[in-house]
Amino acid sequence: MGLLDRFRPKKQEKEPSKEEAKDKASSSLDKNLKYLKDKLKDCNDVVYREFRVGNRQQFRFALVYVDGLVDRNMLNEEVLKSLMLQTKHANLSPGIITGDVFSIALRSGLTTSEVKEEEYIDKSMIALLSGDSLVLVDGYKKVLVIGSKGWPSRGVQEPQTESVIRGPRDGFTETMRFNTALLRRRLRDPNLKIKQIKVGVRSKTDVALAYMENIVDKNVLKEVEKRLESINIDGVLESGYIESFIEDRKYSIFPQVQSTERPDRVAASLLEGRVAIITDNTPFVLLVPATLNILFQSSEDYYERWFIASFIRILRYASAFISLVLPAVYIAITSYHPGLIPTDLALYIAGTRTGVPFPAFIEAIIMELTLELLREAGIRLPGPIGQTIGIVGGLVIGQAAVQAGLVSPIMVIVVAITAIASFAVSSYSVGIAFRILRFFIIALSAVLGLYGLVMGLLLTLVHLCSLKSFGVPYLAPLVGNTYYELGDALVRAPQTVMYRRPKTLAGGNMIRMRVGGAKGTSGGGSGKDGDEGGGGEAKAGSVKAGDGNGKGKAGERKAGGGRDNGQKSGGQQEGGPGTGE
Amino acid sequence: MKSKLKRAVSLVLAAGVMLSTAGCWDRIEINERIFVLGLAIDKFEPGKDVQAGEDGAEQQEEGSKQPEESPRNRLVVSIVFPNVGLLKGEGAIVSEDAKFAVSTVGPNIFEAVRQFNTRLNGNIFFGHVKAILLGEALVKDEELLMEVLDGLEREQEISRNVDVAVVKGKAKDALFIKPLVEPIVGTYIEKIFRQRKTGRFYPKNFGKVVTSIRETGGAVLPRLVVGEKEYNIAGGCLVKDRKFRAWLGELEVRAIQWLENMAGEDVISVNVNGVSVPFELTELKRRKEIWRDDAGDVNLHIILECEGNIEGYILAVDQDLMNEAFIQQVERAVEREMVAQCTGVMDKFQNEFQLDVWGIGNHIRKFRPEIWEDVKDNWQEAFTELSVDISACVKVRRVGVIK
Numbered sequence: 001m002g003l004l005d006r007f008r009p010k011k012q013e014k015e016p017s018k019e020e021a022k023d024k025a026s027s028s029l030d031k032n033l034k035y036l037k038d039k040l041k042d043c044n045d046v047v048y049r050e051f052r053v054g055n056r057q058q059f060r061f062a063l064v065y066v067d068g069l070v071d072r073n074m075l076n077e078e079v080l081k082s083l084m085l086q087t088k089h090a091n092l093s094p095g096i097i098t099g100d101v102f103s104i105a106l107r108s109g110l111t112t113s114e115v116k117e118e119e120y121i122d123k124s125m126i127a128l129l130s131g132d133s134l135v136l137v138d139g140y141k142k143v144l145v146i147g148s149k150g151w152p153s154r155g156v157q158e159p160q161t162e163s164v165i166r167g168p169r170d171g172f173t174e175t176m177r178f179n180t181a182l183l184r185r186r187l188r189d190p191n192l193k194i195k196q197i198k199v200g201v202r203s204k205t206d207v208a209l210a211y212m213e214n215i216v217d218k219n220v221l222k223e224v225e226k227r228l229e230s231i232n233i234d235g236v237l238e239s240g241y242i243e244s245f246i247e248d249r250k251y252s253i254f255p256q257v258q259s260t261e262r263p264d265r266v267a268a269s270l271l272e273g274r275v276a277i278i279t280d281n282t283p284f285v286l287l288v289p290a291t292l293n294i295l296f297q298s299s300e301d302y303y304e305r306w307f308i309a310s311f312i313r314i315l316r317y318a319s320a321f322i323s324l325v326l327p328a329v330y331i332a333i334t335s336y337h338p339g340l341i342p343t344d345l346a347l348y349i350a351g352t353r354t355g356v357p358f359p360a361f362i363e364a365i366i367m368e369l370t371l372e373l374l375r376e377a378g379i380r381l382p383g384p385i386g387q388t389i390g391i392v393g394g395l396v397i398g399q400a401a402v403q404a405g406l407v408s409p410i411m412v413i414v415v416a417i418t419a420i421a422s423f424a425v426s427s428y429s430v431g432i433a434f435r436i437l438r439f440f441i442i443a444l445s446a447v448l449g450l451y452g453l454v455m456g457l458l459l460t461l462v463h464l465c466s467l468k469s470f471g472v473p474y475l476a477p478l479v480g481n482t483y484y485e486l487g488d489a490l491v492r493a494p495q496t497v498m499y500r501r502p503k504t505l506a507g508g509n510m511i512r513m514r515v516g517g518a519k520g521t522s523g524g525g526s527g528k529d530g531d532e533g534g535g536g537e538a539k540a541g542s543v544k545a546g547d548g549n550g551k552g553k554a555g556e557r558k559a560g561g562g563r564d565n566g567q568k569s570g571g572q573q574e575g576g577p578g579t580g581e
Numbered sequence: 582m583k584s585k586l587k588r589a590v591s592l593v594l595a596a597g598v599m600l601s602t603a604g605c606w607d608r609i610e611i612n613e614r615i616f617v618l619g620l621a622i623d624k625f626e627p628g629k630d631v632q633a634g635e636d637g638a639e640q641q642e643e644g645s646k647q648p649e650e651s652p653r654n655r656l657v658v659s660i661v662f663p664n665v666g667l668l669k670g671e672g673a674i675v676s677e678d679a680k681f682a683v684s685t686v687g688p689n690i691f692e693a694v695r696q697f698n699t700r701l702n703g704n705i706f707f708g709h710v711k712a713i714l715l716g717e718a719l720v721k722d723e724e725l726l727m728e729v730l731d732g733l734e735r736e737q738e739i740s741r742n743v744d745v746a747v748v749k750g751k752a753k754d755a756l757f758i759k760p761l762v763e764p765i766v767g768t769y770i771e772k773i774f775r776q777r778k779t780g781r782f783y784p785k786n787f788g789k790v791v792t793s794i795r796e797t798g799g800a801v802l803p804r805l806v807v808g809e810k811e812y813n814i815a816g817g818c819l820v821k822d823r824k825f826r827a828w829l830g831e832l833e834v835r836a837i838q839w840l841e842n843m844a845g846e847d848v849i850s851v852n853v854n855g856v857s858v859p860f861e862l863t864e865l866k867r868r869k870e871i872w873r874d875d876a877g878d879v880n881l882h883i884i885l886e887c888e889g890n891i892e893g894y895i896l897a898v899d900q901d902l903m904n905e906a907f908i909q910q911v912e913r914a915v916e917r918e919m920v921a922q923c924t925g926v927m928d929k930f931q932n933e934f935q936l937d938v939w940g941i942g943n944h945i946r947k948f949r950p951e952i953w954e955d956v957k958d959n960w961q962e963a964f965t966e967l968s969v970d971i972s973a974c975v976k977v978r979r980v981g982v983i984k
Contacts, residue, residue, distance in 0.1 A: 334610065334611040335610055335611065336607055336609075338611050338614060338616075338708060338709070339738065343709045343711065344768075346611065346709060347616060347663055347665050347709075349611050350614065350616065351666055351667070353610065353611055353612035354612045354665060354666045355612075355666075360610060446608070449607065
């Protein structure tokens with residue numbers, strides 16, 4: 001893709017954390033423990049448990065884990081019990097005893113599913129801090145890293161910011177492993193790759209890159225990897241940190257990366273050839289490249305029938321336009337061009353404005369600011385109080401201000417319509433961008449009338465045309481020559497019409513369905529999803545149950561046969577971050 | 582880096598200069614404007630121009646109560662504007678103060694408007710003028726009429742779509758009365774013009790009037806008569822050769838419109854079997870045929886194709902209106918009536934006024950250029966010699982509801 005030529009050169013610095021990995025584990029248990037205790041001084045959440053193994057108690061072992069990050073039940077049952085009790089009672093033949101205790105423990109002592117050897121003690125320490133447990137054996141230069149992640153976590157819940165009438169109700173959570181699982185449940189394709197890296201010198205946050213190997217545009221993927229690697233920051237606490245590092249234009253008001261809480265949306269995007277960036281500790285997954293068109297879409301558009309979806313999409317674009325220009329149009333017309341509106345309306349507006357002490361511009365600014373204040377106050381306050389704010393604010397603005405003669409009733413209507421329209425934009429970040437732009441356009445139209453308004457819109461358009469997200473024009477497919485993609489722009493064409501993947505996003509495998517055929521790859525997948533919904537639920541439930549320490553037992557019993565499966569896979573997946581490279 | 586900074590600075594400067602130097606003086610809040618809805622222009626006639634009421638405020642420039650005769654005082658300009666405060670919420674209410682009308686004297690419209698500026702607290706805005714009324718005396722004054730029309734045409738705020746009427750008597754009076762139904766005079770007049778339920782006046786907007794005067798040398802303007810609490814717009818005023826030529830009757834104006842392919846839904850009463858049968862004209866289509874006969878004379882054949890309804894006859898057992906022969910009888914009677922009226926008007930314009938008010942010459946120029954070549958030099962004369970044949974074809978579509 002020639003479009004990628006214009007990428008800016010990025011800083012090529014290596015993470016400075018790599019030098020730690022020089023320290024190899026010693027063969028002395030005491031030395032290793034001392035090393036860990038030195039490094040983790042005053043870390044009272046780290047638990048050290050020394051114990052002896054063997055029928056004559058001749059081997060010294062130590063278990064180290066971070067309390068709260070691990071599944072303690074699992075450690076008790078599968079590590080301590082197995083090593084301490086079962087090896088004690090085992091009738092060990094001399095051959096075994098004289099053998100390599102380390103490998104015996106590895107191969108037949110530990111009954112956990114995920115165990116790894118680690119040569120470097122520093123690396124194992126990072127695994128320890130990520131929720132894995134370490135088993136140290138006296139006399140051996142390696143450390144056993146046991147995947148034992150299990151911390152208190154929020155379960156899968158309905159996404160707060162992107163609710164739909166029709167569509168799946170599950171949303172991403174703060175635990176990355178659940179999130180990748182939600183994706184994998186939707187796309188059972190070996191081509192779904194989930195590549196993991198760590199970002200943040202201090203936070204060492206797990207960040208996963210998800211993409212469909214044979215669909216993704218390799219150039220985009222490479223660019224995403226490059227930009228992710230170039231991030232050099234102490235901590236990544238939310239995907240917003242990453243977004244600010246990988247976006248193309250920092251000084252643009254428009255978001256160039258999409259963030260979503262919905263797994264179905266991510267799955268659909270992966271099928272379009274986009275790349276998802278899943279960050280640990282946040283339910284918001286980033287999707288790149290993002291275009292304005294994509295940001296105006298809602299996942300529900302594809303679940304409703306296409307007539308409805310098209311209507312709603314047009315409505316959404318119209319509402320964005322209204323939220324951008326309505327107050328500005330009002331100001332321009334009332335202050336500069338009263339000849340443009342019907343006489344009766346002009347007289348009525350003039351009538352309602354008699355006695356209003358401010359010019360329309362000041363009036364609009366006052367009302368818009370009040371609205372923004374209300375909105376912000378409503379978000380920050382807890383639910384019930386937030387409603388109170390709404391009522392009080394609505395009364396204050398709507399009734400009192402008009403009755404006091406401070407603002408004209410028409411202005412209240414204008415501001416109200418603007419507010420409603422701006423909330424109808426599906427993406428919050430785009431809505432905010434339009435909201436800020438609105439002030440800019442209001443100012444222009446207050447100075448230059450409709451002429452200023454048009455200039456403001458032109459400036460915005462020029463800026464939008466110049467934007468690119470990972471080499472994809474921000475206004476695609478409204479610009480460019482891939483006309484067939486217009487079927488998924490202002491309107492949403494029937495699925496059979498959209499049988500090709502968007503050329504601006506996908507890198508290969510362009511036909512996504514055989515029109516008229518019984519089996520399409522994506523169609524089949526989603527159908528299966530629905531069929532196995534019940535089974536999946538049970539699985540997710542047992543994963544959750546396994547995480548809670550105390551409640552684990554009850555949850556497991558209840559889940560019955562499915563429990564083992566769920567528990568195992570959950571454990572295995574959770575171990576991933578520590579033990580994978 | 583440096584060029585970037587430079588670019589940013591120049592951008593900020595450009596934006597700053599643009600915002601601080603442009604526009605803004607043009608900004609007038611909508612409630613600070615005075616929305617003139619009606620504009621009346623009269624010729625200043627010293628002595629006759631004594632009026633009560635607000636006229637006391639007239640003539641502040643001269644400092645005397647009575648406008649005196651001076652070369653400066655040529656026109657009386659009156660405007661009417663609504664009391665917008667009263668419109669708030671309840672819509673239009675009939676009230677003492679629903680509208681304000683003021684009047685002043687000046688050498689031309691523009692100076693008169695400036696005089697309003699010394700008396701009124703708002704910015705006078707002509708963008709919503711609904712009606713322009715010209716006084717009889719003004720229309721009869723050759724010099725002043727053309728001056729006023731030209732000034733109005735050049736004024737950018739006034740729409741070309743404004744209705745124009747000639748007031749019998751003083752145009753100013755029309756603005757000062759308090760009409761029964763709609764207090765605001767301008768919109769009241771506009772609404773009468775827009776209803777199109779009658780052909781008894783010829784609604785002509787300002788743009789059409791000016792074009793007609795330019796192209797044909799004359800125009801038919803509607804005539805407005807001011808009553809105590811209402812208006813009557815009917816008939817017409819013929820302007821020819823830069824000034825008033827004649828008043829036209831209501832039926833004449835209607836016939837003029839038929840010949841111009843325009844018709845309101847009007848009722849034509851014809852006498853059939855001694856009973857006056859009202860025929861409602863709903864549709865009219867005019868066709869023109871122009872040819873040169875063997876003698877070389879230009880012939881014009883105008884065919885009116887009409888449709889309409891019979892509104893009523895006589896309540897009787899034997900339904901005459903279901904009888905096709907009777908209906909045809911009515912159709913023929915209507916045809917005769919229409920042709921008679923049209924022929925009369927055509928005759929009048931050909932011989933008495935010698936004015937091609939329909940733009941027939943224009944039509945010939947466009948569609949029969951070979952004929953136009955011969956007549957273009959003295960079209961006025963050729964028009965009078967045109968042999969015109971008018972015929973009508975009427976179809977009755979409905980006879981009303983029975984049973």
